Amino acid sequence: MTPDGETGTEVPALVGHRVVRPRQQVEDALRAAVLNGRLRTGERLPAEAELARQFNVSRPTVREALTALQSQGLIRKLPGAGGGSFVQAVDHHALGEIVQTSVHNLLQLGSVSFDEVSMVRQHLEVPAAVLAAARRTDDDVAELRRILKEQRIRSVDDPDVPGLDAEFHIAIAQISGNRVLAALVYAVHRESEPVSYLELSAEVGRETYLQHEAIVDAIAAGDAAAAEAAITAHLSYLRAHIKAANVGPAAPRD
Template sequence: MKEIPFNPVSAHSLSRQIADQIRNAILEGSLRADDRLPTEGELAQRFNVSRPTIREALKRLAAQNLVRSKRGPTGGTFIQTPDLLALSESLASTTTLLVGFESFTWDEVTQTRLEMEKTCARLAAAQRTEKDIEQLEATLKTQANEALSAEELCVSDVQFHRQIANATGNKMMSYLMSSVIEALQPATNLAAFRHRSHAVIYDQHRRLLDAIIDQHEEEAASVMDEQVNYMAQQLSDARKAHNQANQS
């Protein structure tokens, strides 16, 4: 078992301080994936705190997907490599809450989405693979069905934009964009899609995919700009209609 030089902690937020020290040891490389942490009792003695405080610290780390527990004779608490999907879902959930509580203005939301989506469109046009094209074509085929409900079109739209992010070939961009798409699009699009034209959305997606297929980076970014601004206008109209309905 590795000897990690943990520091004593003060009485304020003990579990957080302990979790932060273990997290820092992971980031610095002192602790690596599959390393076994000392037992609760040993950690409690090292930090001079109670076992419940250690358990709370370990819960914090587990919530960050940094440790896992295993039972049995060879069990214990082990360091694990963070799972990108789980972390992305956590980031999306947090972003959704912040959007819901209006921590950002809608102008900020639209601007963020616009700039990130345009970057994704350019990168996707430059880096897309045949598999990416097949997936995007399949999603677009679904959207060609004019009988889709607003909810179904919204789900398909989210999938389409996530596939574009994945087509960038940049895992960091895909990770960040998945949180933006999952958090911002359902909240904005479902309202906006009730005021949108299915035909307009499909046409924009068709032209966007054609630009990606042809590897026309600036054309892809231009069509993405057109769509995000179109959806922003539809959302604005939807919010105005909602406010007017509440006032009447």
């Protein structure tokens, strides 16, 4: 009988808990050590044999845990005599690297199309430019104009052109003041960078520079609407040229 007089089945007390596999236990312990600072950025982890001894597990178990942590961007593995497993920075820069690697792999596998990535870039960079117009400082504007000056003196076949273009767009995202947005722009821009996929003509180079100049002028003036219009026109122009060049989802990279 239940306390209220009704017949029922007695519910057993809950005394069990989820059993975690050894590999998961090692992974969880090492992740916690990274996130709470016991293992610092750049610090080298003990060798696999030593970790196996400390956790009282096999070396393959440790190796699986380290591989999982590497895929999460918490550690990086370096080969060679001076190599090993090292703690990766856990910040918005690391986020950008992880997302870029994932997007790159998806493109190479053909799981997503280049046009999809290029479209996402536009949806990220437009609000970044709007925020940059509202939050820019004199130093921010000076940095954008410095990049513009470098772009103006470079010919379209200069090997520094792709890097300067990336620097320009990533700088705007950083000026937005949103570090997550900046990390995502970094990742998507590097995987949809049109300069890496097109044979730039002098005409396209001049037009791109003028579009960059219009974006900077709008940001410098604090005109969010003009910044939105300028970067939208610029990104649409680039996407049209990428389509015209028939770039596929797994186009070769330099």
